[in-house]
Amino acid sequence: MSLFQNIVIMILLITAAGFLSLTEIALAGARKVKLKILAEAGDERAQKVLDLQAQSADFFAASQIGLNAVAILGGILGEGAFRPYFFTFVSRFYTGPWAETISFSLSFTLVTSLFILFADLMPKRLAMIAPEKIAVAVINPIQIFIVICKPLAWVINALANLLFRLFKINTIRDDNITFDDISAVMDAGAQAGVLQKQEHHFIENVFELEERNVPSSMTTRENVVYFTLKESEESIRQKLADYPYSKFLVCNENIDEVIGYVDTKDILVRILNNQKINQLNESTIRNVLTIPDTLTLSELLDRFRSSKEKFAVVINEYALVVGVITLSDIMITVMGDWVTPIEEDQQIIKRDNNSWLIDGSTPIEDMKHALAIDEMPDDDNYETLAGFMMYKLRKIPRPADIVIFGGYKFEVVDVDHFKIDQLLVTRLLEEQTAPTENEDN
Incomplete structure (x- = not known):
């Protein structure tokens, strides 16, 4: 064959190898979250990529068959095609016994460099830039290639599976998304400017509800304002004026003898009806939700949802009141400065x-x-x-x-x-x- 024909064949081989390298990285690196969004938007190719990722053994076997076959063929043809021309070039300067070896080395280096640059390095770097977009674009032709290589791929996969079982290697892909994974995505979004600092903090706080216990957000025992059954009307009015709370505990004589709680709206109704507000009874005292101090904030949210309450008393293992907590306290923990009043003393x-x-x-x-x-x-x-x-x-x-x-x-x-x-x-x-x-x- 002429030099031109050899160059055309080498270009075709390098293109084929580059396509397989591009496809391999794109299909392996395509993120499931983005593919699912594309699939839900109606792109059938995205669903095909997801199916291929779930059963990727045939694809990787076919890909390696193609890459290795092309690389070997390219080496054989390239060395035979370019070595005579390098020998002629080298003979102009050197005619000793090493001329043949030098020509072979130059031919090998040229072919290897072309494959590394155009069939390996550049396609893989391109695939990493937009793996989902490329994976969707190449999925149809690569499925045809997989069918062509199916018989040989089946044999290779059978041998590979046998070796995996022999060495007790688990080949099931773990696709569970952890908090660390989400946190890493949020950090990347914050660095890219997609997420603002406050939004980043807010999302982190939401996930921390599972780890933070109730005492981290409650009003502690010494700061709890409560009424007693014998509280004077003047004292109740003074507490209502001094503390902007919507709910107050009602206790017998001390804070550890909790009876229930009163809502300030009920007290307002009594005031509007010209009734005495110090006559706390069953019509104004409501049952209070009592929770242990070992609950997490996430568990407390579930309690609030199931009980339809927004206020709870926190007790310890000795049945002593250690504080109170409201739904607003949890929201403040999550939202931070977004809902915390500016005039409130900062911790x-x-x-x-x-x-x-x-x-x-x-x-x-x-x-x-x-x-x-x-x-x-x-x-x-x-x-x-x-x-x-x-x-x-x-x-x-x-x-x-x-x-x-x-x-x-x-x-x-x-x-x-x-x-x-x-x-x-x-x-x-x-x-x-x-x-x-x-x-x-």
């Missing part, structure tokens, strides 16, 4: 780029977001920043006690009756980081 106040004033009752998850800390040590043992300090110090903290962790110094600033009111958190430079994690002063 985390940024003083500068390297220091924060943080309330001791701040949930650990909120602190992790603010300080960009991925993990806290043994975080199953505490819910708040105050709990973290007590866990690390192994004692009741005092002012000026510090804990150093994750490149930050946590210093107790104010303690009120053994309760940590406020901490100063400072980012440490590398040379300032102490070798120990806590220090007592």
Whole structure:
């Protein structure tokens, strides 16, 4: 054959190999989520791609048969086609015994380079740019190719399956999407500008409902405002004026003797009807939902939905009231600054780029977001920043006690009756980081 004919054959072989490489990467890299969207929009080719991904053994066998056959054929034809021309070229400068070897090496290098560049590297890089679009475009011709290679592919797959079973290798693809997968997609969207910072935070908070316990969002025991059965009308009016709550607990004599709760709308009705509001009875006191403090926020949402309630009392294992929580508290946890009133006291106040004033009752998850800390040590043992300090110090903290962790110094600033009111958190430079994690002063 002439040089022109050899070049045409090599171009056809390289094109075939490039098509198979492009198809292999596109079909393997096409994301199911996007393919399902295309399929639901009516694109039958997208459904074919999904079916092929579910049963990909025949495709990969056919692809490898085609790629290897073309590569071997290309090597044989290319070496025979170009070596004489390289020999003639080399003979102009060198006529020794190595001339034949040099010609073969140059021919081999040329053919190999052409296949690597045009049949492997470039097609695969192109397929990675838009795998779904390319997979949908090539699915019909590749299915014909799979049918052609079916007999040989069946033999190869049978041998491969035998070896997999022999070495006990699981070949079932795991398509479960985890939170880490979704988080990675959200991070990519945030970096690309598709998601705003607030939206990214909101989506993360939704998934964290499964991990965060009720105490991380509830109103703690010492901050619960409640009425007693013997509460005076003047006291009730004063509490209604001082606290903008829509629901108040009703207790017998102390907070641990919960009877139910009253809705301020019912009290307003009594006021409009000129009735005394301190005569709390069955007509105004409603049954209250009681939940353990071990529930997650996700489980509490299910309780609220099933009971049609939006208010619950949280008790511990000793049947003592540790706080109350409402549906609004959960929404504030999820939405953050979107629903938190601006005038409300902030639990985390940024003083500068390297220091924060943080309330001791701040949930650990909120602190992790603010300080960009991925993990806290043994975080199953505490819910708040105050709990973290007590866990690390192994004692009741005092002012000026510090804990150093994750490149930050946590210093107790104010303690009120053994309760940590406020901490100063400072980012440490590398040379300032102490070798120990806590220090007592």
